[in-house]
Amino acid sequence: MVYVLNKNGRPLMPTKRRGKARRLLKDGVAKAAKLEPSAIQLLYDSAEHAQPINLGVDAGSKTIGISAAAEKEELYCAEAKLRTGNSRFAFDEKSLQECEAQ
Numbered sequence: 001m002v003y004v005l006n007k008n009g010r011p012l013m014p015t016k017r018r019g020k021a022r023r024l025l026k027d028g029v030a031k032a033a034k035l036e037p038s039a040i041q042l043l044y045d046s047a048e049h050a051q052p053i054n055l056g057v058d059a060g061s062k063t064i065g066i067s068a069a070a071e072k073e074e075l076y077c078a079e080a081k082l083r084t085g086n087s088r089f090a091f092d093e094k095s096l097q098e099c100e101a102q
Contacts, residue, residue: 002014003040053068054068055068064079064080064082065078
C-alpha cells in the first residue's frame with residue numbers, strides 16, 4: 001500500500017497500485033514523502049475527495065485490535081498484546097506499606 005498526499009501535504013486515499021506510484025515518481029509529477037511507510041506527495045493540484053473511513057477498536061483482556069476500513073476494503077489493521085501476569089514494575093506489599101507510613 002502506498003499512502004498519497006496532495007500538493008499541500010493533506011492525505012488522500014491510499015493506493016495498492018505500486019506501479020502507478022512508481023510511474024508518477026519517474027515522470028516527475030510526484031515525490032517520495034516517506035520511505036516507511038511508503039508515501040508519495042503529488043506535485044500537481046488534485047481533487048480533495050476522500051472516502052469515509054470507519055475505525056474499529058476491540059479492547060479485549062489480553063489483546064487490543066484496531067482496524068480502519070473504507071466501504072469496500074480494509075485499509076489498516078493491527079493487534080497489540082497486553083502485558084499480563086506479574087509485571088516486574090508491580091509494587092509488592094512492602095513498598096505499599098512504606099508509602100502508607102509516610
